[in-house]
Amino acid sequence: MSLPPLTPGPHTKRLGTVALIATFGGLLFGYDTSVINGALSPMVKELQLTNLTEGMVTSGLLFGAAVGAITGGRLSDAWGRRKSIILMSVLFFVGALTCVFAPNFTVMVVGRVILGLAVGAASTVVPVFLAELAPYEIRGSLAGRNEMMIVIGQLLAFIINAIIGNVWGEGNGVWRIMLAVEAVPAVALFIGMLRMPESPRWLAGKGRDDDALRVLSTLRTKERARAELDEIDRSTTEESRRETLSIGAILRNKWFVRIILVGIGLGVAQQLTGINAVMYYGQSVLREAGFSASAALIVNIAPGIIAVIGAIIALRMMDHFPRRRTFLLGYALTTICHLLIGIGSVALPVGNPARPWVLLFLIVAFVGSMQTFLNVATWVTLSEIFPLKMRGFGIGVSVFCLWLANAFLGLYFPTVIAAFGITGTFFGFAVVNALALFFVWRAVPETRGRTLEKLEEDVSTGNIYIRDLVK
Template structure:
């Protein structure tokens, strides 16, 4: 990493955006893996003759790895640092992509996906944690939202890649393997770029490396702000008690409850039923095979546009407002999608309902959920608390993805989407009652606010 320090305000912010963007490449790989399965799943399901239960299991196998990766990432980030943990995730991504490409059967595919899931789980915690810890309060919401923007770009990239591979002149088994193998390119790039970023100043200070932490804070925020930030960090660290007992203390316990429950709602409101099975949903709606693949790109583009909109407004309107608006619109959209299936409306009407739902999710839960999860925990337990919240994301994601084919077969499309609409109503009530506003506060100010509750 170059040691030249940026001197202007623009140079400081440019350097900050650069290192946050590199960390967010982990989010791109997260998003790519989320969507690439939607294109590969119909092809390997046909090749291996999978029934709905086995289809859900193979499709969701990576999520098992995600759960354990996220659970272990808290210990890894606290013990070895945020940067080294991200390097581990990059290696896992790369090996998994190549292994999926050459997998000889469904058992190998499951194990390769499990390995990739470990990388996703680790990055899903370590990337937003790193970004939150290097970002000043005034820009933290937008910069942590880079993680979600990267996830969305990964989803769009996978939808596009799948559609291109699908029209290539090769056998179906070769197509689904290539769909997975494409991920090796961004995984290798992620590994190389990570050598250009510094370690988290909060983690360095926790290890007693205060001078190194000061230098990094100066590079991202300027000397005066760096001194204030370092003093706040050292004060928070001086009060640390990182035993398991600390997680159940009153202030921490409430933050943990909010973070984990919000994490669960980001998934059980149904987003990955769309992302993992988009072509399947569009075929159910009446589109042909090729059209189902290409219409998935509209999902990715909608996701991208409204993620960017959320990044613009998250530090202006605040976290609660976006979550309340988005949860309401998500529920309305899913009611309309369910009605569209029930009344057998034209496929284009169902597409419009799905796009409204994706737009509402991207504007709210997609971005703001990760922002809140990354910033509400005290410094002394942030790594482990985020590990629990992120593991909750993956556990609930697994539940949605493994049950979706079964729900469609046994309850029908309309009842399935109406069920997800009920979850959106629960999310709306939860946000209204429990989620605090954290806009414009330092991480240490948020910590003190929990302590007073």
């Protein structure tokens, strides 16, 4: 049955408001992961951190995020998307205060782990919440708004770090001020989500059709809301007749295992592009490239700006450009950028006045390629490829592996770049990106242009692979 067409009205504004409030989780995700970029240098001096403990402070959030991702997905399946996001906002606030008042390395790591639990849960629950609220025609751009807010959060972290660092220098606990700012959007997320609705697809999955219709009717026309609920009910009824999707049932179904492996591959590949090495340690990389400490804080804003521009372009592409083609182009571009960074580091030795600027340009090109073609596409695809009854579990496992890859990269990157320099590090990233390109070409199916219910049917039968990967 075809759905009635989308039409503008008060429901359109309401949908936009719900998406805006929910994506404060993405804003906090971006700020919390990137504020460490500028806070590390003064923190290293005050807390007397080594290369390893510096990596532990950074990766504490990331290991916490791995746990938060997998538990957040399961919690949201059982407890609801909305309540899970409210809980996340509390963890964001508590974690921020713990870090701000941390007297030593140990308490700092505890605070970072608490923040990580919130970040990981946000990375799992918010994209699913948005995908389940969105009409399928604009699902890509609506779900992609979370990634947009992530990069805005990253840019805000870079700008605030640059202002605070250049005004107050690196002493007097300046890093505590940088970390304190994150408490503000945490409060806004908590207050805002108290007035937001639950996911209609989650409600329907729990047999609460009246509540689901009530929510859909505030986000669609009445006719469209009724038709969508009928389609959701048909999908969930057919799925319930097949099997109850416990973890064991998921693992016994080869198509579900395969789609989970695709999700894990996409998540890990995204992290091993090296994007977060730049986002977490950009100041260190730029110092290695030849910039002074104060100049590195300022020019570090450039990758943040290009990330936001790339995310804006990506949002416009999501509803009009095939996902597979986006991934293939993105990994091809990031591979080329990494090769050029490695070659530029060899061709322009330390002391060459052109070296820092050429490497900055190539790093900005890499970040732009990543944000335009890979980041938004990855999170949107993860939010839509899993069937309803395993969606929380599927995205939870995928994002758990994503955060583990991120955490180990964050933990060991200071050691790796100290040992191999920019040249060896980015040549290594080039090899990994080339492998990711091959993986996408061989394994990742197309998801654009299907309702979540149609995707569920195609994934459950394996038709999604036959239809897309033979092309």
